[in-house]
Structure formats: C-alpha cells, structure tokens
Amino acid sequence: MKATIKDIAKLSGVGIATVSRVLNGSGAASKEAKERVMDAVRELNYIPNSNARNLKLGQSRTILLLAKSIINPFFQKMIYVIERQISLRGYSLEIKNVSHMDEEMIVAQREAQNGNLCGIIIMGGRYGYKEEDFKRLRIPCVLVTITADESVGKELYSSVIIDDQKESRKAVESLIKMGHRRIGCIYNNYGSLVTPNYYRLQGYKQALEENDIRYDPGLVSTINVMESGYEFGFKIMKNILEQNRDMSAVIAMADVMAIGAAKAVLSSGLRIPEDISVMGFDGIEEAEYYNPALDSVGQPAQQMAQQAVDAMMEMIGSGTTSQIVLETNIIRRGSCAKVNR
Amino acid sequence: MKATIKDIAKLSGVGIATVSRVLNGSGAASKEAKERVMDAVRELNYIPNSNARNLKLGQSRTILLLAKSIINPFFQKMIYVIERQISLRGYSLEIKNVSHMDEEMIVAQREAQNGNLCGIIIMGGRYGYKEEDFKRLRIPCVLVTITADESVGKELYSSVIIDDQKESRKAVESLIKMGHRRIGCIYNNYGSLVTPNYYRLQGYKQALEENDIRYDPGLVSTINVMESGYEFGFKIMKNILEQNRDMSAVIAMADVMAIGAAKAVLSSGLRIPEDISVMGFDGIEEAEYYNPALDSVGQPAQQMAQQAVDAMMEMIGSGTTSQIVLETNIIRRGSCAKVNR
DNA sequence: TTGTAAGCGTTATCAA
DNA sequence: TTGATAACGCTTACAA
Numbered sequence: 001m002k003a004t005i006k007d008i009a010k011l012s013g014v015g016i017a018t019v020s021r022v023l024n025g026s027g028a029a030s031k032e033a034k035e036r037v038m039d040a041v042r043e044l045n046y047i048p049n050s051n052a053r054n055l056k057l058g059q060s061r062t063i064l065l066l067a068k069s070i071i072n073p074f075f076q077k078m079i080y081v082i083e084r085q086i087s088l089r090g091y092s093l094e095i096k097n098v099s100h101m102d103e104e105m106i107v108a109q110r111e112a113q114n115g116n117l118c119g120i121i122i123m124g125g126r127y128g129y130k131e132e133d134f135k136r137l138r139i140p141c142v143l144v145t146i147t148a149d150e151s152v153g154k155e156l157y158s159s160v161i162i163d164d165q166k167e168s169r170k171a172v173e174s175l176i177k178m179g180h181r182r183i184g185c186i187y188n189n190y191g192s193l194v195t196p197n198y199y200r201l202q203g204y205k206q207a208l209e210e211n212d213i214r215y216d217p218g219l220v221s222t223i224n225v226m227e228s229g230y231e232f233g234f235k236i237m238k239n240i241l242e243q244n245r246d247m248s249a250v251i252a253m254a255d256v257m258a259i260g261a262a263k264a265v266l267s268s269g270l271r272i273p274e275d276i277s278v279m280g281f282d283g284i285e286e287a288e289y290y291n292p293a294l295d296s297v298g299q300p301a302q303q304m305a306q307q308a309v310d311a312m313m314e315m316i317g318s319g320t321t322s323q324i325v326l327e328t329n330i331i332r333r334g335s336c337a338k339v340n341r
Numbered sequence: 342m343k344a345t346i347k348d349i350a351k352l353s354g355v356g357i358a359t360v361s362r363v364l365n366g367s368g369a370a371s372k373e374a375k376e377r378v379m380d381a382v383r384e385l386n387y388i389p390n391s392n393a394r395n396l397k398l399g400q401s402r403t404i405l406l407l408a409k410s411i412i413n414p415f416f417q418k419m420i421y422v423i424e425r426q427i428s429l430r431g432y433s434l435e436i437k438n439v440s441h442m443d444e445e446m447i448v449a450q451r452e453a454q455n456g457n458l459c460g461i462i463i464m465g466g467r468y469g470y471k472e473e474d475f476k477r478l479r480i481p482c483v484l485v486t487i488t489a490d491e492s493v494g495k496e497l498y499s500s501v502i503i504d505d506q507k508e509s510r511k512a513v514e515s516l517i518k519m520g521h522r523r524i525g526c527i528y529n530n531y532g533s534l535v536t537p538n539y540y541r542l543q544g545y546k547q548a549l550e551e552n553d554i555r556y557d558p559g560l561v562s563t564i565n566v567m568e569s570g571y572e573f574g575f576k577i578m579k580n581i582l583e584q585n586r587d588m589s590a591v592i593a594m595a596d597v598m599a600i601g602a603a604k605a606v607l608s609s610g611l612r613i614p615e616d617i618s619v620m621g622f623d624g625i626e627e628a629e630y631y632n633p634a635l636d637s638v639g640q641p642a643q644q645m646a647q648q649a650v651d652a653m654m655e656m657i658g659s660g661t662t663s664q665i666v667l668e669t670n671i672i673r674r675g676s677c678a679k680v681n682r
Numbered sequence: 683t684t685g686t687a688a689g690c691g692t693t694a695t696c697a698a
Numbered sequence: 699t700t701g702a703t704a705a706c707g708c709t710t711a712c713a714a
Contacts, residue, residue: 052707393691
C-alpha cells in the first residue's frame, strides 16, 4: 500500500535512521546514501506520515485559525492572505468558525490540548483575555483585530490591531468638520462584550463630546441580535432614519453594515451624499464597487494578516512576541460631503 | 505536563486498555470502572492525543477543503456552511486555497498521501478529472461545482453541481424574451480549461443560436488574465461598452463580475435597467444589496454545501457515492427589463 | 558515516 | 470484565 520509511530503507539498502537523516537534513549522511534514498523516495512516491512524525516530535505544522464569523468579507480577505502565507512557509491551516455563542478561548484551549497544533491565531471576538487564558494554551497565540487585557504579560502573546477608538473618533471628527451634527452610528455588539465595535462606539461618543454635540441614543439604536452584515445595517438604518428625519450622516462600524445602510438610505428615496453622508469601516472591495462608492476607514487587511503570520512564525521560532498597532487610512470615494441644509 | 492515557489509568486504578475502552465505548467495562475513568478524565482535563490516535488507526477526522479562489463570496458562503457542518459532526476542516497556477488534483494527491486526512472536498477548478486521479487519491473525494469526466466510474467520487450550460442558456433566453439581441457576456477562463465558466459560455452561445442571433465575439471579449472579481468585471464591461454602443444587456457568469460590470455601466452614465440590463450568476448577498439590486442566476449555495458534506459523510461511512445536480432559480430584482430602444 | 533500538500515545489482540 | 503487550511510522540517542 502506502510506502513507509522502512520501504525506503529496504529499497535503498540503508537503515531507516539514515533515511530519516537524509530526509530531515539532520545529522550527516554520505553523498551516495543521500542519492540512493532520494531515488527510492521518488520511485515509491514516498510521503512521510505526519501523524507519526508529530507524535514523535510532540508538535505539528498545523496552525489553527479561530475566526469569529468567517462570513465577513473583511475577515475573509485576511483569511485569504493568512492561508497563503502559512502555506508558503510549509505549514497547514485549519480553520474553525466560532459561533457567537461560543467563547473562542474555550474552543482554543480545547483544540490546543489536542496536540496536533503548533499555534493558534484568533481573529475577532472580544478584547480582554487574561493571563491565565494564554498560560492554559501552552502554544503560541496571535490575536488579530483584538488584544489581551493590559494586565497580561507581553511575552505571553502577540497581537495585531488598530486603535479602534482613535480611528473611529477621527472618522467621526471628519464628519463633524464637514458640518454634520446629527450623525447616526451603526454598530453591533453581542451582549455587552468589549469588542472592536465597542471601542469604535466609544470613539464616536468621544468625537461628539469634544465637539460639544449631545450624544443621542436614538441615533445609535442597536438591536441586540446575533448578527451583523448587510441585512443588519439595512434594518438598523431604516429604523434610525424613520425616527430621525434631521440626521445628515451615518457611520457604520463595518463596511457590510455601511452597504446595508446605504441601501436603506437609497430605498428611502434619499441621496448619498446629498441627503445623507455614509461612512463605513474596514475598506473592503465591496464598498469600493458599491454605487455610489462608499467612504471607509480603511484597515490594512493585507498587512494585518501578513504581520499576524510573521508574528506567529517568530513565536514558533524564537519565542519572541510582538504587539503591533497599525494605522488606518480614511478612504475618500465621495459618499461623504459637506452638510447642505 | 499534558495528561496521557497512562495518567488516567494510574489515577483511576485501572489499566490503559480499560481507559481506552471506556473512552471509545469499544468493548465492555464495568460501571465502576467507567465512573472512575470519567472522573479521572475530568480531574486531569485529559484530551486524547489525536496524532497517536490517527497513527494507530491509520485515519483521522480531518477533511481537507481544496478551493480554487477562496476569495469569491459565493465560495465563501459555501465554505462557511461546510465548516459548520463538518464541525457539527466532530470533524475538523483544513482549508487550502489552490492558486490558479496549481492543479488541484496534484495538490490533493500530495495531501492525501500525508495520511492525516479522511476525505477531500474540491471546490471549483476544472471539469474532467480522470479515473486515475481518484484512484491515486485513495480517500473519499467530493467535488463541488464541478464534476469528473464521464468516463469515470460513479463509485469513485461524489459531486454536487448545477447544470452550468443549461442554467446559463435559460438566463440568456430570458433576456432574449425581453427583446434583447445585443447581449454582452462576461466570463473568465484561465487558459483554455473546461471550467463552469466555459459551460456557461456554451449556454450563452446556445441560447443565441436557438434564437437566430449571431454570436459576436466582440460582445464577449475576455482578457486572459488570472483574475476574476469586481475589478475584472469592471474592466471588461468598460471595454465591451466602448465598442458596442448598441448593446442592451449583459450577463456576467459570476455576481462579483456582474457588480463590477454594473459599476462600469453606471460610471459610463448609463442606467440599469433602462439602458443596460444586468444579469449575474451565483445569487450572493452582495448582489441583493447592490444599488440597484441585481438579477442573478441563484445557485443554492447553502444546499450545495450541505449536500457536499452529506455526501462526504456517506462516503466515509458506507462508501456510497452520489452525483447530485441541483437546480438554480433566477432571482428577479429589477436589473433586467424589456429593451426600450 | 551508519544501523539498532527505544520510545511518542494510542488501539486492539489475547490470555487471564 | 480486565490488563499486559504488540504494533502504528517516525525521530534520535547511542554504539559500532
């Protein structure tokens, strides 16, 4: 059936230890032995059994990506890059979607115990994991778009994030500078967890406050449902619009919600940006090709994914951790304009 | 460190064989032994090492999903469902993106040899795998959106597809019935492979022919590039539009390309559907929320993914294969209208 | 430079 | 109903 190391040893007339050495480049081997082994490998189409290898080594080359909602295009872009980078480095990527009901750390710990993982990347979810969480993990952990509690030792994890509150504040400020004062806010938060959306809401509030604009909960109505996405943005926006005829702008804390919101605006017979300015968050391609193209707080998805993998490799290799904070960049496409009322 | 079966045996005062039996429900064990083992398992937070298990069993519970372009929202929807279903059944999903330069079967065979896979799902790519391909694989294989060459024994694989040519023909026919005769076609084909897009193009040609409309290559200009997606649709449409002022409709063989095409139409100062009718393919949410919402040949993504997993489980369990062909359903949202010139 | 042999943590056979 | 014990395929001392 399938060729094993013994078959290779037999065919090439050497011991299995030599085969192993040649294949792994560990220890010395004569030129002749090398050639004979490689020939046999080719002839029998031999591929080492990774279960045996991992068992012996007590490690594997599989990295688990735990994503909260792999359905979000922004995440998907990052998943795409992460898969590529991991593949390029000879590792495999296992993907698990964490439903809103599950705690990703619990899932992570369960999977980590399994012993066939060499690292875990957690994408999305909530802020504030504790020291204990990482210690229980026992394998390298990189957080993307979120980070750990401040109390956690920096040597326990790596993270790649943006400053959600700051970037959100800047975006709202830019709307205020355009003259908007009645600015809707669409975000989404499961329960009362501290998520990126939570911080973005804080940024929104902060911008208002610093510009002496009263915070009006009626402009940020959020249904506490377990969804985000196009439909969510659409529904919420419909809702806010109906009750706030005087609003002139809206910021959605994810582009998918911004697109849904834009649809709501347009289907209410209003124009973008003449009647309502729409600003999204993430900078996904869908917003660029939307009609009209939507302004967005652009996150460097590609770079974030790349750095996450880099950080993972660093941790696997030398154990070095890093906490990276990247900048966003507001992408102007014309869906936000000066208020004209 | 990590608890092993020996630790459990020691703590519960039984032999390791008994522990294994209790944990796997194989063979008998006294009630008392069961309880003692389970207690120890809980106390030590024991999780079986899957590498050891897989090595011994010569199999695993990991299914590999090989996707051509995981970046397409239609695929992503299916990936989401597949992940969920696989997870629900206690299996793990490993994902590999196959770049346009790679042959998925080669990748599949390499991965299959590895021995830590119990099945492979191939999503996208090209039609026409040969008997030999599946035989080399040696593990269950399910094809989604594509199927094998007719010559291949049906017992060698399962597949879930739509009839690309027929569905495309029907869609084009519906445009013709609306009075359109100058219908553009945006598709994408790497090299000259037989892909779903290839068959959809055949369907387009067939519809024209059956309605005595001359096939005009100028209306289906395709750049032979390694991309599809929004940008591709946009560029191609710009191109076709410039050279065919008389065209009144366009069908794009993927919604992402349809959205790009719609953007091209709108940015050329034309209206949808008054000047140009736009029809997409796939039925993704992005097309629904687009402005205007786009008509599309809706593929039952959820169902396809579900059936693919079902088929995989059947193959793993009883070895039964199945070749499933699902129907599409043209989703009318108003982006196609009667020609009015 | 090489081969022998001892595990890695399981499962399964077999005798008790 | 049990518990030794022999694999599974690999890596790696250790000895030759």
